[in-house]
Amino acid sequence: MGSYQEVTPTSEKTYAMNPIMGPFIEPGTILLGKFRVVEVLGAGGMGSVYRVDHLLMETQFALKCMNKFQEANASWRRFQNEAKAAYMLDHPNLLKVFELGLLDSGQPFFLMELVEGKTLADEIKAVTHLPIERAVHIFIQVAFAIGYAHERKIIHRDLKPSNIMLVPPKSENEVEGIKVVDFGIAKLTGVDDFNQQTLTRTGEVFGSPFYMSPEQCAGLPVDHRSDLYSLGCVFYEALTSAPPFMGDTALSTMMKHQSDRQLSLKEASLGVSYPAALEAIISKLLEKDPDNRYQSANQLASDLMQLERAINEHKQQISGQGPISVSLAPENELKAAATRFLKEMTWFRFAAFGFSMYLLGAISLYGALFAASKQGVKTAIVEQPPVEPQINETGKQYWSEIEADREHPKQTKKTFYFPDNRVVGLLIAANGSTGLARGRVSAPQTMKSGFVAGDFTTPECIEKFRPEEISVFDFNAETVDSTHFNALKRFTDLRALNVSGTAFGDKDLPILQTFKKLQYLNLSHTDVDCANLLKLPCVYTLNGLDISHTNGADILVKNVYRFPKLHEITLSVNAFRDADIIGLARSKSLKVIDLSTNTISDQGVASLLPLKTLEWLDLGRTVVTPKVVESLKKFPNLKRVELGIREWPQNVQDKFVKELKKSKPKIEVYFYDTFTHDPASLPGFHWLGPGFHGHANTKRLIPPPPTGSVTELRGAPSNTSP
Structure with a gap:
């Protein structure tokens, strides 16, 4: 679907007018005798954008019209302005406007090129x-x-x-x-x-x-x-x-x-x-x-x-x-x-053979604005003027203190006193708010918090957090080692751990037994052998697991039926073929599966049909063909499918989506890559913040395999058994 949405996130709100939503034009409506409305692409207070078929030219355009009739107000002037400005411009990197006018209803409109992206x-x-x-x-x-x-x-x-x-x-x-x-x-x-x-x-x-x-x-x-x-x-x-x-x-x-x-x-x-x-x-x-x-x-x-x-x-x-x-x-x-x-x-050399690895991770906002509660109270992780850290009554120095909230007298807030002269990491919160761990930083006391560790984060920095105050810990660093991992043992409420791209290995696995509430674990691009991971009783209660580019991932897949609470699994970049994923079909709980960047074909997808719980399937950078639609139609609860960037002609993509929507009208189909993670996969833990992305460690990446070879990648199926 083309992205013409006018409703932007809070962080990008354009302060221009008081929006008044108007009625949508129903799909199938014929406008001016030549445009048939196909679907709504986006809507805002001023106007709506529709995908339309031009009945005379037999091609599709985007049509934008005001939600109300012509008025001498800011909305109308802004609409005119956009149309005039765009009509004057003809450049390959600017949206082209072809026609201006009024609909029969009196609503102003302009016709522009339809851009998929x-x-x-x-x-x-x-x-x-x-x-x-x-x-x-x-x-x-x-x-x-x-x-x-x-x-x-x-x-x-x-x-x-x-x-x-x-x-x-x-x-x-x-x-x-x-x-x-x-x-x-x-x-x-x-x-x-x-x-x-x-x-x-x-x-x-x-x-x-x-x-x-x-x-x-x-x-x-x-x-x-x-x-x-x-x-x-x-x-x-x-x-x-x-x-x-x-x-x-x-x-x-x-x-x-x-x-x-x-x-x-x-x-x-x-x-x-x-x-x-x-x-x-x-x-x-x-x-x-x-x-x-x-x-x-x-x-x-x-x-x-x-x-x-x-x-x-x-x-x-x-x-x-x-x-x-x-x-x-x-x-x-x-x-x-x-x-x-x-x-x-x-x-970047990985791109030559289809492996796009992004250095994902630390979001560094300088005091982020967010809506913090169901009551709509606005609060934030906000940097404050520097103050020296406090020593509590036990003599142990923690980063945080509980203080009264001056703006909301009936509430309390947690204030962190980090060093003023350096950044020790990134403080993150359940609703997506983030703040640099430097100087004085305030956060709601009741909000679940997390931390993204960087190369500047020492084990001593980790130990200065209170045992109960970190629920998500993400190592976005190349230099951490077992001393850093051992420092995590203090956390009693850890729900998600991300050691992607680090030197975390089999010797560090026993640490996981410490975390009684752990729901999500990201081991992608680490030295862990999944056969050894299976020896830990604690992993069988996980709700989410990322073992992309790890050794022995195929062994874990064969044992996935032993994970009764596992709702989400990421298996990207494991050199999997169809035979390696058959074990997934034995799961009674999986809802989200990421198979991207593996040699999975239409037959491999068909082998997963016993999965009755599957809701989201990522097939980006696999070798499936348009015929895979026949299998996708048979998954009873499938709501979203990712296919990545495909060389399929546009008419083939359109036909694919149309065919799939015949049996699943509300299904979402993406011909690009997204982060395959559903927050709903973690019951009882509502986390919309960062901390779950995988990280590619530039110091630990192996060189690309010879042309035509994928089996030499670390992460190829293991021959060992648990």
């Missing part, structure tokens, strides 16, 4: 943060698109992740593309009959606070350089998973844009190294003074292209030391700055 916001949510090479490629295209609009005196003014669509390649020879959408609050400079004053006179505030430039936040006149600042915020989020500035209110976020200095990419990602060139590019985009930023999007595109070439060529020795100039920097300087990155990212 998803938004950058959805992708960031799915993978946490983008690999550097992919992010650079995406933002080269965004820079060209915005530069084209700027040359035609059009400023977007609302750039954010949900306004950038990712278009998957349609063939092996194509690359991922983008489309910049939603010019609803664009400024058409120099257009007399539609100038900025007509939209600001009523006192409306436009833009999304997390991505607004300092001058935009201050209500000052803006020019094209404001878009470049917003683009820097989006780029920053794509790389680190969070915007550079986040306050507990829209106003405080705007104030941070005007006064605070953003963390470097390395600081924001808990020590992940980035090319010096990329750090400098981001810093230049986020300059407070427009005169110190890039002066054109084309300058930005030029620097990013040089960086991309340096990444692709990677001919020099590892260095990456020292600052560089990013104002049309010489190519040799950019190459030198990128060389260290290139060696660290050798895992």
Whole structure:
């Protein structure tokens, strides 16, 4: 489905109008005698977007119309503005508008190209943060698109992740593309009959606070350089998973844009190294003074292209030391700055044979806003002014103290006193809120908390948490060892443990027996042999298990019937063939299965038909064909299927979805990759935060196997038995 959704997450809300939802147009309705409505693609307060068949041209378009009749209000002016701005633009990375007009009902509409894909916001949510090479490629295209609009005196003014669509390649020879959408609050400079004053006179505030430039936040006149600042915020989020500035209110976020200095990419990602060139590019985009930023999007595109070439060529020795100039920097300087990155990212070689491993993990938000309770009270993990840590009455120093909540006198809050001069990790919460573990950080006392450990996290740091206050622990680090793992024994309420990509091995398995409440375990990309894992009684009560790219995973699959409470299993990158997954069919409890990046065929899927509980199946990067639809139709409770990026022609994909929906009208079909995890798989533990993604450790990855060989991968089926 094309991503034309106007309803954005709270973090990306555009402050422009008071939405009034209108009626939808029913599928099957014929409009103007030539458009047949197929489905709703997205809806918001101002308008709705529909997939329509053009009956005369026999092709599909996206049709956007206002939910109400034409009115002389902000909604109508914004709608006109988007239509005018988009109609003036004709660029491969901008959504094309073909026709404007009024429906018979009097509702204004415009007809635009139908783009199949998803938004950058959805992708960031799915993978946490983008690999550097992919992010650079995406933002080269965004820079060209915005530069084209700027040359035609059009400023977007609302750039954010949900306004950038990712278009998957349609063939092996194509690359991922983008489309910049939603010019609803664009400024058409120099257009007399539609100038900025007509939209600001009523006192409306436009833009999304997390991505607004300092001058935009201050209500000052803006020019094209404001878009470049917003683009820097989006780029920053794509790389680190969070915007550079986040306050507990829209106003405080705007104030941070005007006064605070953003963390470097390395600081924001808990020590992940980035090319010096990329750090400098981001810093230049986020300059407070427009005169110190890039002066054109084309300058930005030029620097990013040089960086991309340096990444692709990677001919020099590892260095990456020292600052560089990013104002049309010489190519040799950019190459030198990128060389260290290139060696660290050798895992890109896996893409050549279909293994896309992302360095997923730490989300570093600078004080995240979230809705904390069913009563709708807004609260947050918020950094506070630095205060020295407290010593409790036992003489044992903990990070946290329970304190009165001044904003809510009847409530208490937990305040963590971390070191002021360094980041020791990332504090995470059940509803997705996160905060850097540095200085004074407050969180609701009743909210389940977790921690993401980085390379800066020592065992002593772990031991300063109270035994009952950590429910999720995620090691997003390459240097941890058994001393770190042993420090976890203190946690009495640990529900989820993620040691993906670490040196966790068979010698560390006994630690798991300590965690009486453990529901989720991620052992992907570790040295564990699953045959030894089966010897632990505690694993048979797990609800979720990730054993991607591990030894002996096939042995565990044969014994999966012994896991009566296992609802979710991830088996990616295990060199599995059809015969290796037959044991899954004996399970009476599995609801979510990830078989991606394995040699699974239509016959393998058919062997799983005895599974009556299956709700979600990930078949990305497998060898299934469109004929697999016949098996998928027979799973009684299947609600979602992922097929990844396929080389199937578009008409074949459409036919596949149509055929599947005949028997399962509400099923969701994805021709791209998402994070295959259902929070509902963990009964009694409601966790929407991060901490479950797998991590690829760049220091521990093996080289790719010879061409045509997959059996030499670590993680090939084991010949041992428990």
